Amino acid sequence: MPTDNDKNIQEIRKKIALNKLRDHLFWIIGLLSTLIGFVLLFTLIIDLFIDGFPRLGWQFFTSYPSRFPEKAGILSAWVGTILVMIVTAATAVPLGIAAGIYLEEYGKKNWLTHLIEINMNNLAGVPSIVYGLLALGLFVYFLKFGESILTGGLTLGLLILPMVVIATRESIRAIPNSIREASYALGATKWQTIKDHVLPYSFGGILTGVIIGLSRAIGETAPIITVGALTFIAFLPSSLITSEFPFLSFKWLMDPFTVMPIQMFNWISRPQTAFHINAAAAGIVLLLMTLFMNGFAIYLRYRFRKRIKW
């Protein structure tokens, strides 16, 4: 019957219209959610720049903190941040990569590696303050490293270790097994296979993970406060280079320190507005450091992806 058929078509049309409406609705909701995040971040950054930008200058980078806001600078903070990051990278990178290689390539799949795996994934989600407490007990009190750059670096190294391990494992796993087989079939040992093939091909991914880990560590405040970084440091750590043989000194490892986020925290907790402006300026510097590192990670990922295609 034609009337029945018409009815059917009308119903189907209605349904399609409804589906289209839902589609539009979801599009709007999605756009709004994205915009909220974006607008908020953008406002924050703009606000930071308006407050802090005029304060940025040569003097700001080369001065120690001071009682007078217009004389205060971030010299000890940015030097401290860089030194702490060096220690962090020097511990987390080799340990994390070695652990990742072990778990992917050497470790047999048994309950022990499973346990390590589960732990590793959970460790990545542990609040950073907990790492701070662990480090306070382990590095400061037990190993007696004191409230030093070494302690700070090791703490942050511990914090990003799971990230490095996970990034390493994921990049290693992305390498097709056929490549390993090709290498083994030529009579290569496990280590030759790893050194000449697995690591070079996964290098981009590993490096990306490392940089993202470091850019997280650079902004961490809580664990660093816990292990006792000072908020007012008016001197630089001992020099890396000495005039006497062997021309390198590691005394700086044991020196007290401060880092950028702590310097900011210190300034923001003062009543004078002028210090708040200093905090904003330091925030810009920290933000640029992080942005630069993330940008570098994206660039590396892009470059290595382009070079190796399976």
Place this chain on the structure above:
Amino acid sequence: MAEMNSSVKIETRNLHLYYSSFHALKDINIAMKDRQITALIGPSGCGKSTFLRTLNRMNELIPNTRTEGRVMLDGEDIYQPTTDVVSLRKRVGMVFQRPNPFPKSIFENVAFGLRVLGIFSKREIEEKVEQSLKDAAIWPEVSDRLHRNALSLTLGQQQRLCIARVLAVEPEVVLMDEPCSALDPIATLKIEELMQELKKNYAIVIVTHNMQQAARTSDWTGFFLLGEMLEYAPTRDIFTRPKDKRTENYVTGRYG
């Protein structure tokens, strides 16, 4: 084609293989001759690739694999606890189903095996790379772009590069696991011609799904079914007067 008097290169005795509890190879006894091409045919999942991988112990890369019985290379069991797997794989090279060149330059693909052998002299490496590429009949196509990435080659060229990579290590046996299944007919023909050349110096064992390929290229053929080797004879006999009814059904295309 089959010479009866040629010496035996690889021989298996009562070879069994288990993946966990799955009995993948059942009592394989085969004697494969030097400087001859042995083809292994059979339907998918019959164990022929698994068998091939027992010959250079690549099967051990799969967890929970257990092997029983003996595989004799030049009369010596390669499954003894004292066998050095790494040097075994230098003697028994392997070409895989899908071309798997390293994502490095053409030159580096071949040079890697040489470095694994402990050759580090730049001149020697250059000479051997060139020789291997010539032996694998790919030299004229790549001689002017040795430092281009191997993945820029066509699949057929990649497969010949993989053969060159194996030859550089100077093995005694070359195992080929369906080396042409990813290639077009012309590339396939090139590999088959190459096999006839290589046969002069190596024992070749090839797994193939392509019955014509087995008939065209091999001297001996083994027919595998459900983990057993039902028949092993000179290729002509397998294809003209098979003893087992199931072999006949398979080679005449009635199943599989």
